Amino acid sequence: MNEKSENLYVLRIEDNGSGIPADFVPLAFCQFLFSSKYKLKQSRGTFGLGGTMTILYGQITTNKPVKVISSTGTSKIYEYTLMIDIERNRPVILDRRVRENENKWRGTIVEVYVEGDYYKAMPKILEYLRQTAIVNPYASITFVDPRGRLYKFERTVSVLPPQPRETLPHPHGIDVETMYRIIRVTSCKTLLDFMQKHFHRVGKRIAKNFLRFAGFPEDADPKKLKPEEIVNLVHAMKSFEEFLPPDAGCLSPLGENLLKAGVLKELEPEFVAVSQRKPSAYSGHPFIIEVGIAYGGKIPTSEDILLYRFANKIPLVYDESGDVSWKIVKSINWRNYGLTSGMPFAVLVHICSTKIPWKTVGKEMIADRPEVSREILNGIREVARQLDIYLSKKEKAKREKARLSIFAKYLPKIAEFSAKLASRDTPNVDELLRRLRRLEGE
Amino acid sequence: MKGSSVMKSREKRKDVLLKLEKFGHELCEQIEKGSFPHITMPSRSIENIFYNPDLRQYVLGNKTVKRSAGNIRHLRPFTHLVWMAYFTHELTTNQKTSTLRDVFYSAQAYDISFQDQDESDSIITDLETVLGYTREDFNVFPEESSAVFGDLTIEYTVPNYEGKRLNLTSHPDGVMIGPALTSADFVETSADKVIAIEKGGLFTRFIEERVHEKFNAILVFLRGQAPRSTRYFIRRLNQELGLPVYIFTDADPWGMHIAMVIISGSANAAHVKELTTPDAKWAGVWASDIVNYKLPNDKLEDVDIKRLHELMRDPRYKGEIWQREINLFMKNQRKCELEAFSRYGLTHIVDAYLPQRLKEVGD
Known part of the structure; x- marks a missing residue:
């Protein structure tokens, strides 16, 4: 982040990730709901809104375009200057350059102008980065703030958690909107096939039982369902209890x-x-x-x-x-x-x-x-x-230590004064203390 | 008279020192043998305190307690006890004395810390129990002290005063019963009795009225519940000089008990002997005196009545006179102070009451 004027910042983010294929860059950054998914897996975002929102926010507060530089590690680096056509929800490519990738760099850089108040937001931003570092210990995060101060969160492990597998949506989690989208793209001719192909952990037996439960013929064409039938189908999916739990x-x-x-x-x-x-x-x-x-x-x-x-x-x-x-x-x-x-x-x-x-x-x-x-x-x-x-163990160890120190404090005094009383040499208490230490060790 | 007393005092000191040294030897040997130093001593718990009718005082029974430095709970008091033995050995060897308060502070010079004086006092009591001697025998005295007045010549045995003599009529306020007087030898006396008085006002009155001459008496001011050194001093007057002892206190259960502790000792001191004067007599003021001498009086309060009930069950109060007076207190529900005699003039107690009473209780 660099401060240009009072409340204007340029936010520059760089990663060394997989990079974005050149043709997808405009859509990925400048169109909402680009990642309309039919398949599910855990990812940081859900709808692909976050990045685009930031760019949109930058655009409406500063009226400046966003610059995206990316390479998937090929011989080319692509550099886009983009804006969002807000009315039509489409990217506008202001400039596109291709450079030689001499060092085989791979990753993505986004530069966006935003209006804001860094000093006000600073504690939350730093906290956000620190906490991000907690749950991403395999990532090194470097942040140079508008004051020019460098924050480094170095990674301490080099293993990544296993990649999630893509999975079909579970019938219990389906809403009407999603159902419409699936029907739009499906190639299945019957509901029996449709249920098995598009939903998580639904086999032939469960699909048959479900359709009987829902009151739909197995051979009904999904594309010919009436809107109220689609709503009924979704409701039936939510209340049918024989679906297997999601994996x-x-x-x-x-x-x-x-x-x-x-x-x-x-x-x-x-x-x-x-x-x-x-x-x-x-x-x-x-x-x-x-x-x-x-x-x-x-x-x-x-x-x-x-x-x-x-x-x-x-x-x-x-x-x-x-x-x-x-x-x-x-x-x-x-x-x-x-x-x-x-x-x-x-x-x-x-x-x-x-x-x-x-x-x-x-x-x-x-x-x-x-x-x-x-x-x-x-x-x-x-x-x-x-x-x-x-804590109990620690407390116990502390008590034992305190106990020993009491013996170590008093036993020599007993020896000293007894010896003085009897006018003889002070007897050695080390053996007694050693024995205590052995006892504690057990 | 003089010879036996000197021997006794010196022998006692020698024995105290010997016992203390023996204690040190035992502990050293235990450590050298590889065991934690420990000691077994009579238990001072309530269950182990018994009244001995022959000795006419409380004594400890056969129960013992073991204190071991291997037990973390005993460790600190055990260390205190050993230090106390060492410190009192030094005192006794050098013939220096110390007070309970003084001991508490002295400990700090040896990097031994007592939480408060109660803690150091209780260690002194432990040492008394271990040795079977009173703290006065190893030169530790309480702060408070009472006084004595009368024709008794004593000879000091403390350093710097050794051989010096003093007649106890030399000072009109009386002579303080402190460490030096307690350990002094008795040389001669013309007195034939001891009169011990609870209250300071009466003690002064008796001196002014020359009771010591009129009645041939040594006067002792008890200052309420008598300190041990005073009890020990009264015992010596009785045992060494053969003088009968008459005790005058207020006419209430508390006054009775002041007399009783001189006569039969307290349960708290069951671990030490030679503090009691079993033949001493409580000469007044009795419950019956309130009626017979028409003394101004007050009604007994609830605490007084509660105390009377306790005394009634106390084995020390089995004697006829005690039972008679307790019953009378209960019946009349009245009490009065020694000073009540002043209702009939300042000298009434000396002129009328004292001669009559001494005649009644005297042998």
Whole structure:
């Protein structure tokens, strides 16, 4: 980010990712809902709105185009200057250049002008980056802020979590709009084929049972369904209970090792416990909850509980008190785990899902879905128990040490004064102290 | 008289020192043998305190407690005890004295810390129990002290005063019963009795009215519940000089008990002997005196009545006079102070009451 004038910033973002094929660049950045997906897998965004929104925001506040430079590591680097045709939701290519890629660079650079107030937003921005580093410990993040200050979040691991598989939508999670889109593109001639081809974990037997349940003939042509029939079909899908639960292969959780590495790297606690819950599902959407608890070290003490929330590896830094995790964290009696609010500890909750259960369109709060909150609660309890065990052990070791030091303080005095009383040499108490130490060791 | 007393005082000191040294030896040997230093001593818990009718005082039973430096709960008090033994050994060797308060502060010079004086006082009591001697025997005295007045010549045994003599009529306020007087030898006396008085006002009145001459008495001011050194001093007057002891207190259960502690000791001091004067007599003021001498009086309060009930069950109060007076207190529900005699003029107690009473209780 570089400050050009009072409130005008140029935001330049560079990664060393796979790069974007040249022909897709205008659509990827300057058309909303470009990623209209028929297949599902967990990804950082859902509709491809975020980047385009930023560019749109930059355009309407500064009326300046966005510059996108990308290469997939071929011999060419493509450089676009783009604007959005807002009325028609289409990219306008102002300039397109092709350069030689001499160093075989691969990645994407976006330069966009935005209006804003860096100093006001600074704490949240830095916090966002730091928390991003927690859940992306395999990524090195470098940030030069408008003051010219350099922030580096170095990676500490070089393994990536496994890539999620693409998966079909689960019938429980289908809405009417999605159903329309699927019908539009399908090549199936019968509902029996349609159900099996486009939905997750639906085989012939389940498809037959479902159609009987829903009251649709197996050989009905999906493209000839009337609008009210489509609505009925969607409703029937939601209430049919024989569909198999969704498979979590489409999810990409961080995994316990990476989460631990991220916490250790950015929070530098004395102790960390993490837990990945078994996959679960709400309304046909699979999800996995990962939780962590960090204690001591550089974790600050605060009056309230320190909570870090993440959704699909993105930190949620706003509206904490409306989040289900906050509600859960506040409902826990921490004393049962040997913790009080004045102690230095932080709770982390990461939800991975093909469809994050957002509470509002602002996408900052997770909604209180019973399936989700149960997993969060049980996860926190599990790591809290581990912390409790750690603290008890630590306390015990401390007590033993204090105990020994009391003996080490008093035994020599007893020896000294007894000897003075009897006018003889002070007897050696080292052997007694050694014996105590051996006893403690057991 | 003089010879036996000197021997006794010196022998006692020698024995105290010897016992202290033996204690040190034992601990050293235990450590050298590879065991944690420990000691077994009589238990001072309530269950182990018994009244001995023959000795006419409380004594400790056979129960013992073991204190070991291998037990973390004992460690600190044990260290305190060993230091206390060492410190009092130094005191006794050098014939220096210390007060309970002084001991508490002295500890700090040796990097031994007591939380408060209560803690150091209780360690002194432990040492008394271990040795079977009172703290005065190892030169630790309480702050408070009472006084004595009368024709008794004593000879000091403390350093710098050794051989110096003093007649206890030399000072009109009386002579303080402190460490030097407690350890002094008795040389001669013309007195044939000891009169111990609870209240300071009466003690002064008795001196002014020359009670010591009129009644041939050594006067002792108890200052309420008598300190141990005073009890020990009264015992010596009784045992060494063969003088009968008459105690005058207020006419209430608390006054009775002041007399009783001189006579039969307290449960708190069951671990030490030679503090009691079993033949001393409580000479007044009795419940019956309130009626007979028409003394101004007050109604007994609830705490007084509660205390009377306790005394009634106390084995020390089995004697006839005690039971008679307790019952009378209960019946009349009245109490009065020693000073009540002043209702009939300042000298009434000396002129009328004292001669009559001494005749009644005297042998």
